[in-house]
Amino acid sequence: MTILELENVGKSYGNVHALRGVSLSVRQGEVTCVLGDNGAGKSTLIKIVSGLHAHTSGSVLLDGQSVHFGSPRDAQSQGIATVYQDLALAPLMSVWRNFFLGNELRKGFLKTLDIAAMKRICASELSKMGVSVPDLDRPVASLSGGQRQCVAIARAIYFGARVIILDEPTAALGVKQSGVVLRYVVKARDAGLGVIFITHNPHHAYLVGNHFVILKLGRVVLDAHRDELTLDRLAAEMAGGDELAELSHELRGVAVPPDTAS
């Protein structure tokens, strides 16, 4: 079942046309991978879906209804959770405060923060991700890049109801933590969420993806289901088939001096 659909969506930043005529659909229980080079427009695409920017042409359909998200809060309330590439964490705030930022748990007549419950949930969600942060009162700035990524993902999954968007979540991670993230992507998919997974890495995409979209200079150049593709084909398409052949030709021309090879 299609949850979210983009039809001919375009976005310009002044005279920069970052996206042109992009169509894409996100189905329940499927991972839609969006691939593309630096500057292809991937982040722009998800910023539209998550309500951070407004698209300048085309339409975004949620459950078949045309929507315009006025703010990230608006998109979130309609069940779209996002992990941004630049993470969207406040560096000097503690881990648990960041985890619940914008969705704070409150109790009692005075609507006091339910700190104990928030710390408990935060700890258990993080340990599910395989991250151990011994002191949740530490500022997020003191965590490693991978740990921060995990905090952001755990948060989005914990609060994300229907669609979760991950913008290059494995880009800064080591092999083991990438594995953890990918496993989480699969878990989210199997739980019936629609997942948009943005990445540079065709290997990671092919491990978890059901559907693949390649963006190039703001346009969709490939839109294929898993059955129609092999990993090699995906990698080749991603590098832009001919260009890759050309590059390998070019690199062969640059002879490596034998004495520096050792």
Next chain:
Amino acid sequence: MTTTAPLATQDDRVASRPLAARLLSRPEVGSLVAAVVIFLLFMAVAEPFRNVANIGTILYGASTIGIMAVPVALLMIGGEFDLSAGVAVTTAGLSGALLAWNFGLNVWVGVLLSLVLAVAIGAFNGWLLLRTGLPSFLVTLGTFFILQGVNLGVTRLATGNVASAGISDMDGFASAHAVFASQVTIGPINFKITILYWLVLTLIGAYVLLRTRIGNWIFAVGGDAAAARAVGVPVRSTKVGLFMAVGFCAWLSGMHLLFQFNTVQSGEGVGKEFIFIIAAVIGGCLLTGGYGSVVGASIGALIFGMAQLGINYAGWNPDWFRTFLGVMLLLATIVNLYVKRRADLR
């Protein structure tokens, strides 16, 4: 594939931090140390400082700064400055006096109109800031000068003078005086009502900052406004709300000025904004936002109160008071920075 359980074993490189390190990493530590040192210093060198009756005077001095230092600290944690905070106090006092006196109203009407005006000035600062995207330093520098001129100009137009006319004979003065400027004597000590306001504001401020959702938002908009917006924090209302809180407290301070002295000097308040900011910074607020403490700011105000009178009691020339403040500011920030680094490393 051997690892299937994502549950990681405890990372043995991170020992849990000792309680002392965690306490030392609180933002208000530097100011607490400074307060104790200054207290001991003046206890040693200034004989009248040891007189119990003077506690009331010292706390009174601290409270007049503290009432404003609390909202200014919150605003700084939210990532903004308010350079108009000092003259806004005068504007509040003057407007209450002039409106009541000029139209022959009950002073309480003046008090309420002044409240509306003071909060509106705060809201205007916030609105202009968000509207233009200019740094708050510039926007409030503008309102600082505007208000300063308006204070002088309107007062001269209304009274032909540099101060508002006395209102002590007008309806409602006695009750308003009781609310904004009364005092109680307990034993040898006189406690001004502003001390009560200061303590209550500190408690409310600290509670809001640390125990409510709004406090979480204040930290977030100061730490990284874009990130805060991305996760759904209403950045605009949070910032405008903070400016309005400064406006409210400026009104409270202005009302105290008015009913304490029965008249307000139109040139007053210039330079006070920096003292509020200094109190907040001594209390551990970062100039860059996202970090700080309300309790710290109140300790900063207490340091101010002790130093102001201590210098006097010690018989030193009060000319040196400003120099003292500057040195305090530098020392406290350096101590804050040092302590914080040490505590984070531990």
